[in-house]
Amino acid sequence: MDFAAHRFADNGYHPTSVAEIVQGLGVGKGVFYWYFPSKEELFVEILREAQRDLRRIQQQAIGDQPDPVQRIELGILATMAWLDEHRHLSVLFEFAATEDRFAPALSRGREVAVGDLARHIKEGIVEGRIRDSDPLVLTYAVLGVVNHLARTFIIERGDPPEQVANAAIAFCLRGLLGR
Amino acid sequence: MDFAAHRFADNGYHPTSVAEIVQGLGVGKGVFYWYFPSKEELFVEILREAQRDLRRIQQQAIGDQPDPVQRIELGILATMAWLDEHRHLSVLFEFAATEDRFAPALSRGREVAVGDLARHIKEGIVEGRIRDSDPLVLTYAVLGVVNHLARTFIIERGDPPEQVANAAIAFCLRGLLGR
DNA sequence: CCATTCCTTGACCGCTCGGTCAAGAATGCC
DNA sequence: GGCATTCTTGACCGAGCGGTCAAGGAATGG
Numbered sequence: 001m002d003f004a005a006h007r008f009a010d011n012g013y014h015p016t017s018v019a020e021i022v023q024g025l026g027v028g029k030g031v032f033y034w035y036f037p038s039k040e041e042l043f044v045e046i047l048r049e050a051q052r053d054l055r056r057i058q059q060q061a062i063g064d065q066p067d068p069v070q071r072i073e074l075g076i077l078a079t080m081a082w083l084d085e086h087r088h089l090s091v092l093f094e095f096a097a098t099e100d101r102f103a104p105a106l107s108r109g110r111e112v113a114v115g116d117l118a119r120h121i122k123e124g125i126v127e128g129r130i131r132d133s134d135p136l137v138l139t140y141a142v143l144g145v146v147n148h149l150a151r152t153f154i155i156e157r158g159d160p161p162e163q164v165a166n167a168a169i170a171f172c173l174r175g176l177l178g179r
Numbered sequence: 180m181d182f183a184a185h186r187f188a189d190n191g192y193h194p195t196s197v198a199e200i201v202q203g204l205g206v207g208k209g210v211f212y213w214y215f216p217s218k219e220e221l222f223v224e225i226l227r228e229a230q231r232d233l234r235r236i237q238q239q240a241i242g243d244q245p246d247p248v249q250r251i252e253l254g255i256l257a258t259m260a261w262l263d264e265h266r267h268l269s270v271l272f273e274f275a276a277t278e279d280r281f282a283p284a285l286s287r288g289r290e291v292a293v294g295d296l297a298r299h300i301k302e303g304i305v306e307g308r309i310r311d312s313d314p315l316v317l318t319y320a321v322l323g324v325v326n327h328l329a330r331t332f333i334i335e336r337g338d339p340p341e342q343v344a345n346a347a348i349a350f351c352l353r354g355l356l357g358r
Numbered sequence: 359c360c361a362t363t364c365c366t367t368g369a370c371c372g373c374t375c376g377g378t379c380a381a382g383a384a385t386g387c388c
Numbered sequence: 389g390g391c392a393t394t395c396t397t398g399a400c401c402g403a404g405c406g407g408t409c410a411a412g413g414a415a416t417g418g
Contacts, residue, residue, distance in 0.1 A: 012279070017375060017376080018375080018376060019376090027396075027397085028397040029376095029399095030378090030398075031395075031397080032377095033376095034394095034396075039375095039376065040376095069355075072355075091277070095277040098270070098274040121355070129356070131353065131355065137350070138355060140331045140332070141346075142355070144323040144324045144325075144326060145320045145323045145327075147323060148320065148322060148324075148327070149316065149319055152319045153316070153319070167312070167313065167320075168320070171316070171320040171354065173354050173355050173356050174354045174356060175351055175354030176303070176310065176317060176321070176351055177352050196404075196405060196406080197405085198404090198406090206366075206367085207366055207367040207368055208366095208406095208407080209366055209367055209408085209409085210366055212407065212408080213366075217406080217407080218406065
């Protein structure tokens, strides 16, 4: 499954055939269809596992930090580190979002992530730490910054994740104008 | 070409066959290969034209506005309106970014967009309107916010583009914390 | 009215794909 | 050992793909 994930990320889902995967693994085709009902299902399984892992890392990083703003910062840091370590999976997320077949599998996990972040933001608003605005919009804006900066600077350029995370945090907190 | 773009956006590039396109157009397959060297080239052409069109709209919206911050705001507004009117093309952009074959065609146009925005941001920093930070990071952060909010609220939920644009502008300028 | 060029057709080709399956190996259990 | 169950193989299949091409209509110019 790990091998398949790498092939999918490097070659693309469609251009990577089942024959290629089993050949790279040195096994027959039958063993593939013994463990997975289809190529599609394998991919979905990869997605699900990746999402579970990412969320686990995030929650672990946040711990029981009481300050919502700091929870957001810790979450961004952990996310950037994870994306750095699992670049190939990040590529698969991106692809999966563009295919109707895989969008449902993705969106369930994304809803969870959105829910987590939105909760912190709402709490921040209640405490007066975050400016009063639609929490959902703020949530998606933060996710957009994190995703885009990670893709551009970590995955494409190979910058260190902490540095990119700090830039993302600074932008999310202060925007362009800053204090 | 317009019909093909819609089919690609609705069905996906790979699952949409040339046969399907020409049948939907009510013509033979030969006429397709008379005008386009391949399915791949057709797709690249669609991408190029879309990028040209988007940039034209952006520059037209900005006009000769002297204030860099206001140029950014106008650009975001125009972009959101364009994405609203051309949702299918936005889907294609997303897909193209996930395929190595199309990434080069995309990245040229994206570099132009990044260059445009980065110029405004640099000017803003020089004038002291924008906080002093790596302009490239700020550029990609803004693009991330705009793309993600557009995809989530305009394309998926169908919200009015001006409203989403204003939310994006507010976030980009002030971030979570606000002034 | 023919000749030439431009355009259009759709049957066809070679190929690759996801998926199947009869035929064994390997293993465990008595 | 004998038998059943679990796993593994790779040739094979039908389907669908991108792309070709001989054939023929439609316009144009002389």
